[in-house]
């Protein structure tokens with residue numbers, strides 16, 4: 401993963417809750433509606449591509465359950481056992497959601513709901529929503545290009561939402577409908593999933609109405625590759641923080657925190673925070689003594705000086721969301 405600052409499209413993780421629909425460019429339509437049913441307007445693909453300025457943005461998209469497998473070692477979790485692979489970084493090309501919404505009277509609108517063309521067996525679409533402030537920030541894209549290529553079907557062809565810095569679940573693919581509302585989306589994935597809880601809450605006492613939906617994601621980092629060479633442990637990996645924060649430092653230790661070394665941030669965009677949405681790739685060379693097995697930990701620090709928690713135990717939650725404790729790997733010398 402850490403070989404490419406822009407994750408090649410064919411390597412970018414795919415997460416679908418419902419069967420992927422086949423949407424043709426000719427038939428594609430995006431509806432914009434108010435939830436009081438008052439006004440509705442429809443754009444086709446050519447409208448979106450020609451009537452609005454095309455912009456490009458670098459942004460990572462990370463699944464809310466990235467690194468869930470590590471949290472699952474503490475106590476079993478229901479969900480896909482992602483290790484560190486449910487994240488990718490891309491250059492997205494498309495039109496700002498702001499451009500599409502700016503001429504509407506948005507008085508009283510608090511949430512922008514998104515619906516996809518994909519439907520469950522009951523006919524209801526995949527859905528999510530983001531707060532109106534984020535939607536109007538200029539940092540949400542309706543993307544039709546991914547890394548200078550036409551958006552691939554698996555990633556939402558012909559149009560997807562790129563809600564920069566926000567949990568993957570709100571980055572709706574095969575984008576069909578915008579609903580401007582006082583309320584969050586009523587979809588299962590907005591109201592009854594992608595939320596965090598106190599570590600002692602389990603399936604017998606969970607109340608999804610009590611917890612806000614995850615929007616911006618916390619800081620995380622992962623060691624992707626390691627090698628021992630000449631008394632040095634050579635490492636590389638990625639680090640990312642949601643909410644438009646930049647990664648400012650990577651810390652590493654091979655003795656459980658007695659001594660810390662600093663990694664080098666090799667690649668990141670120069671987008672200023674709080675509009676820094678791409679990940680950072682880093683590498684490090686840490687001196688090691690003669691040991692058969694080394695355990696190395698890493699943590700990142702973002703531009704708000706937020707860092708990662710030490711243990712998964714104290715952030716455990718029943719869906720394994722925001723699983724961002726120190727990344728720890730064991731490296732064996734041959």
Ligand code: MTE
Nearest residue numbers: 413414415416417463516526568571572573
């Ligand atoms: N959009 C639609 N329409 N249907 C989906 O199932 N999955 C969401 C989001 N958008 C989903 C969707 C989830 S949970 C994630 S993590 C991201 O898409 C994954 O985007 P990717 O498959 O392009 O990596």
